[in-house]
Amino acid sequence: MKLCTASETLSFIRELEEKAAKFYEDIARRFPKNGEDFLSFAKENRKYNKQVQMAYQYVITDAIEGCYAFDLDPDNYTFETDLPQDAGLADAVNKALAIEDKIIGCYNDGAEQSMSLLADVPRNFKIVVRKRSSRLEKLKSLC
Amino acid sequence: MAVLEEPIKDVPMIKNFIDGEWVESKGEIIDVVNPVTYETIARVGISTREEIDGAVKAAQDAFYDWRRTPAVTRCRYLLRLCQLMEENFEELSRIQTQEHGKCIDESRGETRRGIENVEVACGIPTLMMGDSSEDIASGIDEYLIRTPLGVFGIIGPFNFPLMIPLWSAPYAVATGNTIVIKPSSEVPCTQAKIAELAEEAGFPPGVWNVVNGGRTVVNGMLDHPDIEGITFVGSTPTMADVIYPRCGATGKRVIAQGGAANILVIMPDCNVGATIPGLLTSFFGNAGQRCLAGQTLAVVGEDDAFYNDFMEKLTARAKAIVVGNGLDESVQMGPVRDAQKKEKILDYIEIGIKEGATLRLDGRKASKIVGDYPDNCFLGPTIMENASREMRIVREEIFGPTMGVIRTKTLEEAIEICNESPYHNGHAIFTSSGKYARQFQYDVISGNVGINIGIVAPMAFYPFSGMKGSFMGILHTQGKEAVRFFTESKVCIHRWL
Numbered sequence: 019m020k021l022c023t024a025s026e027t028l029s030f031i032r033e034l035e036e037k038a039a040k041f042y043e044d045i046a047r048r049f050p051k052n053g054e055d056f057l058s059f060a061k062e063n064r065k066y067n068k069q070v071q072m073a074y075q076y077v078i079t080d081a082i083e084g085c086y087a088f089d090l091d092p093d094n095y096t097f098e099t100d101l102p103q104d105a106g107l108a109d110a111v112n113k114a115l116a117i118e119d120k121i122i123g124c125y126n127d128g129a130e131q132s133m134s135l136l137a138d139v140p141r142n143f144k145i146v147v148r149k150r151s152s153r154l155e156k157l158k159s160l161c
Numbered sequence: 162m163a164v165l166e167e168p169i170k171d172v173p174m175i176k177n178f179i180d181g182e183w184v185e186s187k188g189e190i191i192d193v194v195n196p197v198t199y200e201t202i203a204r205v206g207i208s209t210r211e212e213i214d215g216a217v218k219a220a221q222d223a224f225y226d227w228r229r230t231p232a233v234t235r236c237r238y239l240l241r242l243c244q245l246m247e248e249n250f251e252e253l254s255r256i257q258t259q260e261h262g263k264c265i266d267e268s269r270g271e272t273r274r275g276i277e278n279v280e281v282a283c284g285i286p287t288l289m290m291g292d293s294s295e296d297i298a299s300g301i302d303e304y305l306i307r308t309p310l311g312v313f314g315i316i317g318p319f320n321f322p323l324m325i326p327l328w329s330a331p332y333a334v335a336t337g338n339t340i341v342i343k344p345s346s347e348v349p350c351t352q353a354k355i356a357e358l359a360e361e362a363g364f365p366p367g368v369w370n371v372v373n374g375g376r377t378v379v380n381g382m383l384d385h386p387d388i389e390g391i392t393f394v395g396s397t398p399t400m401a402d403v404i405y406p407r408c409g410a411t412g413k414r415v416i417a418q419g420g421a422a423n424i425l426v427i428m429p430d431c432n433v434g435a436t437i438p439g440l441l442t443s444f445f446g447n448a449g450q451r452c453l454a455g456q457t458l459a460v461v462g463e464d465d466a467f468y469n470d471f472m473e474k475l476t477a478r479a480k481a482i483v484v485g486n487g488l489d490e491s492v493q494m495g496p497v498r499d500a501q502k503k504e505k506i507l508d509y510i511e512i513g514i515k516e517g518a519t520l521r522l523d524g525r526k527a528s529k530i531v532g533d534y535p536d537n538c539f540l541g542p543t544i545m546e547n548a549s550r551e552m553r554i555v556r557e558e559i560f561g562p563t564m565g566v567i568r569t570k571t572l573e574e575a576i577e578i579c580n581e582s583p584y585h586n587g588h589a590i591f592t593s594s595g596k597y598a599r600q601f602q603y604d605v606i607s608g609n610v611g612i613n614i615g616i617v618a619p620m621a622f623y624p625f626s627g628m629k630g631s632f633m634g635i636l637h638t639q640g641k642e643a644v645r646f647f648t649e650s651k652v653c654i655h656r657w658l
């Protein structure tokens with residue numbers, strides 16, 4: 019079933035960010051040399067979560083099209099975080115890049131769909147995407 | 162998606178809040194029913210005359226000290242209330258959904274609108290400033306002070322249990338008055354929670370009071386000699402036949418906001434992709450139960466290809482609307498408030514058909530109810546084509562998720578239809594042309610006018626307007642006009658000899 023309302027879309031994004039944060043915490047334990055970087059990503063995920071949730075909460079009014087702002091297929095953005103026990107750093111980084119790709123896709127598509135309807139929410143989606151670009155570079159440099 | 166947790170549990174008794182105390186009413190007790198489950202979620206008393214008198218007396222007694230409390234201090238209580246509303250944002254929103262039925266996005270939107278009014282009222286030290294002139298004659302100065310009046314009554318409707326009382330309450334207390342709020346007896350839980358937060362914010366006893374009940378309580382407030390003014394939002398017959406004349410008879414100032422049957426005009430040059438979600442929100446949001454909801458769609462022009470394509474896209478989106486429990490995050494339209502209201506809407510659909518309208522989308526039986534709920538209050542979206550300007554489904558307020566569709570040859574004809582409606586609350590146009598938009602804005606008789614906006618809800622710092630059958634009074638709720646309403650202009654002329 020597609021995500022149409024702002025409420026369910028924001029809940030879905032919250033789940034994605036939290037799931038990815040837990041993944042980063044897991045690989046921080048497994049690859050302590052790069053642990054600090056991974057933990058900082060987990061922290062950022064939660065910060066982004068708060069940022070977009072507050073943008074929604076601060077802008078939502080009865081007059082804007084919150085119930086019809088999105089048309090996202092969640093299957094396009096869900097991901098698995100399982101990593102084999104014998105996985106190396108490169109596997110972990112590749113998995114992280116794949117996760118980031120899904121999350122960025124969700125933000126980009128969500129921003130595109132709701133741009134004329136939800137004002138600050140898509141703007142904040144775009145900000146999160148922009149902020150993530152430095153993370154992608156950092157991840158790639160770890161391989 | 163999971164259904165969010167219900168905040169109201171164990172069928173509480175909703176008490177009155179009088180003089181800083183929570184008091185159970187000695188009057189008849191009625192059930193508060195969740196329109197989704199049709200289960201009783203709370204009970205509330207219909208306050209007696211003595212209880213109304215007690216609330217007004219408490220408010221009157223509190224007025225002496227509250228008026229003398231500096232405006233900057235008064236606004237600190239409101240700042241604290243604001244903070245508490247933010248902290249309780251989600252609970253406040255879910256209470257609205259549970260007792261009213263609207264979906265959670267809509268309830269959160271309502272909470273935000275309520276908070277915005279408290280925020281605006283926090284600017285009262287500036288908003289309440291008067292005027293002054295030096296040397297109006299030699300050695301004589303003149304100035305104007307905005308002074309509070311005393312006790313105000315605030316009568317709320319069922320469709321916006323949180324927001325609408327807050328179109329008035331924060332401005333009333335910020336300007337130094339004291340208040341007695343009467344929420345709708347159908348949805349009293351939200352204002353009980355707001356009063357709890359007002360108590361926690363530390364408002365002195367008697368400044369913020371709530372009495373519950375129905376028509377008898379309204380009558381008690383209207384007749385009360387110690388209430389200086391009333392703000393009311395409800396139906397036009399009650400506004401015109403009860404509230405306005407009775408306030409006149411007892412010398413009260415009044416803001417009386419009534420019903421609507423808004424017309425949304427579609428020009429062939431509109432941005433169809435962006436227009437359709439706006440229409441869905443306008444006609445079917447809040448299950449059509451709002452005075453700014455669209456009721457009639459007037460599609461301009463004789464281009465059948467445009468009309469057919471537009472209606473096809475609109476109908477497909479309307480048909481896909483997910484109906485159900487508003488606490489389910491995937492739901493786009495909740496139930497109407499109760500079974501009687503549903504019956505009334507069904508009657509109007511029948512009337513429309515008898516008068517010659519044709520059903521393009523039949524929502525009499527909601528086809529996509531998510532979840533296993535009794536079908537007492539649910540309706541699907543209904544679209545009726547071939548409506549005409551004289552039909553009752555165009556001229557009378559339905560207050561449900563229905564859309565009558567009229568075709569007009571010209572914009573002028575569409576504006577004529579807007580202007581001959583008995584109601585003039587929130588007509589709107591969808592167009593890419595500045596010329597059409599300006600013509601519409603200029604010529605239409607409507608308190609609130611939308612250009613590519615389906616719900617023309619003014620922000621808290623603008624008045625919530627309305628004209629003719631939709632409004633009686635002079636000043637409006639919200640913003641600077643509310644400040645004017647809740648104060649009297651006292652003009653002082655000084656000469657020091």
